[in-house]
Amino acid sequence: MPASETPGATAFQEGPALRLPVKAPEGGRHAVVHATSGTGASASTSAQTYPGFEALLDAVAATGQGPTGDELEELRSFGEAAAVNGTTLRALVVRHLSRTRAAWPAGTAGSDRVLAAVQQAVEALCEGYERAQQLAVRQQEAARREFIDDLLYGSGEPGVLAERAEQLGLRFSLAHAVAVAEGPVPYTEGDPVPRLVERAVTGRFGERSILLTTKDGRLICIAPGDQRQVLTYFAKQAHAATDGGRAAIGRPHPGAGGVVHSYEEALRALDLAGRLDLEDPVLQAADLLVYPVLTRDRQAMADLVRTTLGPLLKARGGPEPHLETLSAYFDSGCVTTQAARRLSLSVRALTYRLERIHQLTGSDPADPRHRYALQTAVIGARILGWPAQKA
Numbered sequence: 005m006p007a008s009e010t011p012g013a014t015a016f017q018e019g020p021a022l023r024l025p026v027k028a029p030e031g032g033r034h035a036v037v038h039a040t041s042g043t044g045a046s047a048s049t050s051a052q053t054y055p056g057f058e059a060l061l062d063a064v065a066a067t068g069q070g071p072t073g074d075e076l077e078e079l080r081s082f083g084e085a086a087a088v089n090g091t092t093l094r095a096l097v098v099r100h101l102s103r104t105r106a107a108w109p110a111g112t113a114g115s116d117r118v119l120a121a122v123q124q125a126v127e128a129l130c131e132g133y134e135r136a137q138q139l140a141v142r143q144q145e146a147a148r149r150e151f152i153d154d155l156l157y158g159s160g161e162p163g164v165l166a167e168r169a170e171q172l173g174l175r176f177s178l179a180h181a182v183a184v185a186e187g188p189v190p191y192t193e194g195d196p197v198p199r200l201v202e203r204a205v206t207g208r209f210g211e212r213s214i215l216l217t218t219k220d221g222r223l224i225c226i227a228p229g230d231q232r233q234v235l236t237y238f239a240k241q242a243h244a245a246t247d248g249g250r251a252a253i254g255r256p257h258p259g260a261g262g263v264v265h266s267y268e269e270a271l272r273a274l275d276l277a278g279r280l281d282l283e284d285p286v287l288q289a290a291d292l293l294v295y296p297v298l299t300r301d302r303q304a305m306a307d308l309v310r311t312t313l314g315p316l317l318k319a320r321g322g323p324e325p326h327l328e329t330l331s332a333y334f335d336s337g338c339v340t341t342q343a344a345r346r347l348s349l350s351v352r353a354l355t356y357r358l359e360r361i362h363q364l365t366g367s368d369p370a371d372p373r374h375r376y377a378l379q380t381a382v383i384g385a386r387i388l389g390w391p392a393q394k395a
Contacts, residue, residue: 052091053103054082057125061104064121071121076128083132087140093133097126145193148172152217156224158264165260173213179229179256180263183238184270187246190221197245198223204241209234226263229256239286250277252287272296280386281331298383305384312381313390315364323391326364327382329357333369334379 054060060071071079086096104122151168153159166176174180191197201223202216214234215226223246225238232253239251252273254266269289276295277287299305316323329347333354336342344354358369367374385391 052086053099054079054125054129057100057103058106060125061118061121065118068117070117071124071128076124079125079128080132080135083129084136085132086129087133087136093130096129096133100126100129148217152215152219152224155260155263156219156267158261162260169260172215173211174215174226175213176258176260176263178213179258180226180266181229181232181235181254181256182263182266182270183225183227183235183242183251183253184219184267184274185223185225185239185242185246185249185251186221186274187223187242187249191218191223191246192221193218200245201238201241204245205234205238208237223251224267236286243285248285250274250285250287252277252289254289276387279389280383295383295387298380299387302388306388306390308377309381309384309388309390312365312367312377313385315366316361317391319360319364326357326361327385329354330361330369330378330382331386333358334375334382338370338375 060075064070083096087093101122104118108118147168151165151172155165155169169176185201187197195218198216198218205214205216205225209231213228213231215224216238217224217226223238223242225235227234227238235253239253242251243249252270254269254273256262257265266289273287273289273292276282276292277284280295313323313327316326319326329343332346333340333343336346340351340354340358344351347354349357362368365378367378369375369378
C-alpha cells in the first residue's frame, strides 16, 4: 500500500521527537531541528523515494547484479537526509516498499534478485537513518555538556544560559540549590553508578525541573531551592551507590549565578569534610559556615596555629598524635571516656596525653578559659594542613 494511504505513521522510536542540534552560521550557538513524531499522515506523505530506485531495481532484475557500493552509500546518505528532514523511519520504509511493488518485474525470473536488492536498499536506508540519529545524540550530549560547563563555571552569557536552561527544565527565575556527591573513584555520565542514582531520583520525583549530571568525576544534582527533599534524597542515594561516598548540599541562590554559588558551597563543604574528618555522609553547607568565617583571615589563623600548637612540634613522635587526641576530645564534647573510645585508648592513657599537651603548650584542654583557643587552633590546623604544610 502506498505511503500516502498509510495514515497514522508513527516514529521509529516512541517518545520525544528526534532533536538534531545544528551549528548556526554565526555566533557559535546551536539551532535545533525537530524530526516529527509522525502523528497523522503528514510525515508519511512527505516521505520521498531515493532517486533512481525503480531504475536500480530494473537493473538488478535484468542483470542479476546487486546494488554497487556507491549506490548503497548513496542510499545511506539519502536515509540520513530523510532523518534530518523529519521523515519517520516507518514512512521511509513504507514509501520504498510501495515503489518496489510498482517496479515488480512482470515475470518471476528476477523476483529473488529484486527482493535481495530491496533488502539491501532498505538496510542501507536504515543505516543512514540510524547514522543521523547517532549524530543527533552525540550533538545533544555535546550541547548538554557545554551548557553544564558554562553553568557551573559561570562562564556563559546569562541570556543564552537562561534560554538553554529552559530546554533542560531549569527556570532561573527561581532559586536553585546544588548537591554534589563523590565516591572512591571518578564517575562519568553513562557509568552504572550515575545511572543508578538517576533512576532512583527520577523514579521517585519525576524530572520535575531536576538536572542530574557529572562533573570532574563527581555526581551533581541541581533542583529548585524549595525542593530540598529532592537534593536530600539524591545525596542519600549517592551515598549508598558509591559505597559510602560523601555528599554535600549548597544553599539555594537565585539566578544562573546562584547555581554557581551553591555548587561552590557544596564543593567547599566536601573539601572541609575531608580536612576535618567529618563523619556525616550528607553535609549541609549552611551548617559549615563557621569554618569559612574562622579562616577568612588566613594569616591570623596561621599565627594562632603556630603560637598555640607550635610547642607540640617538640613532642616525642611529633605533633600528630596530640592533634588527634585534641580533635577526638573536642569532638566528643570534652568527655574523656568517649574520646578514649574513639581513639581506642584507655581513659588513663588519654588523660596522660591531655596533661602532656598542657605541659607543652601551657593551655589546659579541660579549662574553659583555654579550650576555645585550643579548639579553634586545632580546626585551623586541620584546614591549613598543619604541620605537613607550614602555616
